[in-house]
Amino acid sequence: MAGQQTAESLAIDGGEPIAADFEVPNWPTPADNSLEYVQECVESGAWCRLNGDATFVETFEEAYATYHDADHGIAVANGTVAIELALRMCGIEPGDEVLVPAYTFIATAGAVACMGGVPRFVDVDPRTCNLDPDAVREAITEDTVGIVGVHFGGYPMDLDELTDIVDEHGLFFIEDAAHAHGTEWRGEKVGTFGEVGTFSFQASKCLTAGEGGIVLTDDDLLAEDGELLHNIGRVPGKPGYRHYVLSSNYRMAELQAALLTAQFEAFPDEFERRAENAQFLDDALSGIPGIEIQPPDERITQRGYANYTAFFDPAGFEGVDRDTFVDALSAEGIHVGTGYGHPLTEQPAVARERLRSMLPEGVDVPFFRHQSLPGTREVIGSRLSFSQRYLLADRADLELLPAAIEKVRDNVEELR
Numbered sequence: 519m520a521g522q523q524t525a526e527s528l529a530i531d532g533g534e535p536i537a538a539d540f541e542v543p544n545w546p547t548p549a550d551n552s553l554e555y556v557q558e559c560v561e562s563g564a565w566c567r568l569n570g571d572a573t574f575v576e577t578f579e580e581a582y583a584t585y586h587d588a589d590h591g592i593a594v595a596n597g598t599v600a601i602e603l604a605l606r607m608c609g610i611e612p613g614d615e616v617l618v619p620a621y622t623f624i625a626t627a628g629a630v631a632c633m634g635g636v637p638r639f640v641d642v643d644p645r646t647c648n649l650d651p652d653a654v655r656e657a658i659t660e661d662t663v664g665i666v667g668v669h670f671g672g673y674p675m676d677l678d679e680l681t682d683i684v685d686e687h688g689l690f691f692i693e694d695a696a697h698a699h700g701t702e703w704r705g706e707k708v709g710t711f712g713e714v715g716t717f718s719f720q721a722s723k724c725l726t727a728g729e730g731g732i733v734l735t736d737d738d739l740l741a742e743d744g745e746l747l748h749n750i751g752r753v754p755g756k757p758g759y760r761h762y763v764l765s766s767n768y769r770m771a772e773l774q775a776a777l778l779t780a781q782f783e784a785f786p787d788e789f790e791r792r793a794e795n796a797q798f799l800d801d802a803l804s805g806i807p808g809i810e811i812q813p814p815d816e817r818i819t820q821r822g823y824a825n826y827t828a829f830f831d832p833a834g835f836e837g838v839d840r841d842t843f844v845d846a847l848s849a850e851g852i853h854v855g856t857g858y859g860h861p862l863t864e865q866p867a868v869a870r871e872r873l874r875s876m877l878p879e880g881v882d883v884p885f886f887r888h889q890s891l892p893g894t895r896e897v898i899g900s901r902l903s904f905s906q907r908y909l910l911a912d913r914a915d916l917e918l919l920p921a922a923i924e925k926v927r928d929n930v931e932e933l934r
């Protein structure tokens with residue numbers, strides 16, 4: 519087609535990118551008080567929560583637990599060890615089977631294996647990207663002791679179904695809420711529908727200090743255990759050399775908490791902007807044939823967004839495949855990802871011999887690779903994942919996102 523391009527041609531074919539001037543906000547970005555609080559922490563000399571009173575960590579964990587409707591919060595170094603700590607609080611033992619989604623970041627399953635458990639992978643619903651309750655029911659065996667579910671992208675798991683299932687079977691339930699800051703189910707923030715909820719404050723998350731995490735619980739006894747376990751076996755408030763359980767050091771650093779405290783002050787405004795922009799995208803994209811949004815659900819009374827997910831159907835784009843569409847959209851200046859390329863069952867890390875080597879002698883590990891996971895495979899094949907940075911954009915810029923999709927659709931014959 520060389521020589522025939524016009525300004526209206528697709529950018530991938532030599533035309534003008536429609537969203538060339540889109541100013542996508544930077545992330546992470548410092549809040550008003552970030553430098554001040556970090557400086558205050560540096561100058562205070564209290565660089566570890568053991569060396570000060572009412573430290574940044576302590577204040578943050580109380581504030582975050584209150585915001586998330588939880589009685590207790592224990593701040594930790596990151597979202598991965600938050601899951602490990604949660605599993606220990608729930609009493610995981612070597613060889614215990616724990617159900618996890620087949621579509622999630624590896625940490626959800628890795629934490630189970632690192633604590634001596636056997637992760638069992640469960641299919642997800644193709645549109646919520648969360649544990650499919652029917653698949654959970656089918657996956658439960660007599661060796662299953664608990665579930666670590668994920669509120670993927672901030673869209674909450676079906677907490678009606680899952681809390682029924684764990685009650686029926688006497689399982690523990692950990693909510694991996696790494697993506698779900700601020701998400702609500704029936705008017706209550708996620709994180710305490712199960713025994714323990716875990717969050718990540720890693721750099722890509724909507725509330726971040728670069729790294730960080732927290733576990734939340736309403737259970738006083740679990741909180742007591744968590745305090746002890748997270749502080750290398752010490753009783754809170756007693757920084758000496760008396761250790762009541764052998765454990766690791768999961769503590770959050772004071773400098774992390776100082777930065778996080780400032781970022782948390784900016785969070786409510788950012789949260790609102792993301793939610794309003796997500797609503798705009800839901801309205802705009804649901805009118806475009808071949809693009810499907812995540813299902814509305816009245817039980818979700820508020821939703822955080824670690825990313826904005828939609829789905830691509832080639833039937834709306836004259837049979838053009840998702841990856842070709844993604845390349846064309848990116849050329850227009852709208853950068854869209856496709857999420858994880860494989861179910862967790864296909865990760866080299868969970869190959870039978872590798873996983874077996876982490877577990878106690880005699881614990882059997884299934885051969886996961888051929889597990890049928892239709893929901894997971896549908897997500898992998900159709901997902902469009904927009905960074906949450908887009909949800910912080912000015913509306914005039916954001917309007918370019920659906921406009922770019924429409925442009926690709928209007929000119930789809932150029933891609934065939």
Ligand SMILES: Cc1ncc(COP(=O)(O)O)c(C=O)c1O
Binds near residue numbers: 597599626668697
């Ligand atoms: C679903 C999920 N769980 C856990 C984690 C681990 O969090 P972190 O990176 O803070 O260790 C992540 C990180 O991306 C995640 O996406």
